[in-house]
Amino acid sequence: MAGEVLKLRGVGVKRGGAELLSGVSWEVGEGERWVIAGPNGAGKTTLLQVAAALLHPSSGSVRVLGEELGRTDVFELRPRIGIASAAVAERVPAGETVLDLVLTASYAILGRWHEEYDSTDLGRAAALLEALGAGDLIRRRFDTLSEGERKRVQIARALMPDPELLLLDEPAAGLDLGGREDLVNRIAALADDPLAPTMVMVTHHVEEVPPGVTHALLLRKGGVVAQGKIDEVFAEEALSACFGLPLQIARQDGRWYARAAPRNGR
Numbered sequence: 001m002a003g004e005v006l007k008l009r010g011v012g013v014k015r016g017g018a019e020l021l022s023g024v025s026w027e028v029g030e031g032e033r034w035v036i037a038g039p040n041g042a043g044k045t046t047l048l049q050v051a052a053a054l055l056h057p058s059s060g061s062v063r064v065l066g067e068e069l070g071r072t073d074v075f076e077l078r079p080r081i082g083i084a085s086a087a088v089a090e091r092v093p094a095g096e097t098v099l100d101l102v103l104t105a106s107y108a109i110l111g112r113w114h115e116e117y118d119s120t121d122l123g124r125a126a127a128l129l130e131a132l133g134a135g136d137l138i139r140r141r142f143d144t145l146s147e148g149e150r151k152r153v154q155i156a157r158a159l160m161p162d163p164e165l166l167l168l169d170e171p172a173a174g175l176d177l178g179g180r181e182d183l184v185n186r187i188a189a190l191a192d193d194p195l196a197p198t199m200v201m202v203t204h205h206v207e208e209v210p211p212g213v214t215h216a217l218l219l220r221k222g223g224v225v226a227q228g229k230i231d232e233v234f235a236e237e238a239l240s241a242c243f244g245l246p247l248q249i250a251r252q253d254g255r256w257y258a259r260a261a262p263r264n265g266r
């Protein structure tokens, strides 16, 4: 395998008596593009939070970018990881501008204070927003943006610190069809870019998986159903077991489609 980016061994997470994850072992190599898929409540966000060094597991071991959680300063580790998630978006201070939201990612903080940013920082933030199709939003307040605009700005923020690991939690959730397709294309461009960081995205919908994703992990009830190369994992048997219903899967032009298997030939 290419250089190791994530290594989880027997990871469990318990909260309030509930087992959110159990026995999760998973390795991600440098340059790989992963999707974590599974039904509501499967533990996808929890797993991403562990990978982001935002959540410490109750059991097992986690190594992120060569650092063992529990034995490393997570405040030094976190700026090496870019994350876009609803949990981050919810904590954006009222009135924060798009530019400040992207800039503050350099310090892995939310809310501009008295930090200094130079023209290189400003140029990078502007270029990233431009690349995500959000260049004209730079002076806007984040809290006035549409859902689709917010998603693109969040990805620009996640990329700002030039992370070694990029984590996207349901990047297309809440988008209309045009917005979803636009975002899938933008993530596909990232996935294709050999200079882009190792990437892990979470989704419920196989239709949201961009071409260029190389690996998949299927989660159900906190446990791994299947993981490995996407062509092998996105098979009818494994996806049906993961989502708990018989599915038919199709692939066209690098995109995946799923529907419930017809009953009685209908």
Ligand SMILES: Nc1ncnc2c1ncn2[C@@H]1O[C@H](COP(=O)(O)OP(=O)(O)OP(=O)(O)O)[C@@H](O)[C@H]1O
Binding pocket: 015, 016, 018, 020, 038, 039, 040, 041, 042, 043, 044, 045, 046, 047, 204
């Ligand atoms: N603090 C908590 N205490 C108890 N249960 C929790 C807590 N936080 C999350 N859960 C439960 O853990 C399970 C996994 O949650 P998680 O958000 O990781 O799932 P998910 O796969 O991302 O779900 P979704 O697709 O619906 O976003 C859910 O059943 C959730 O209700």
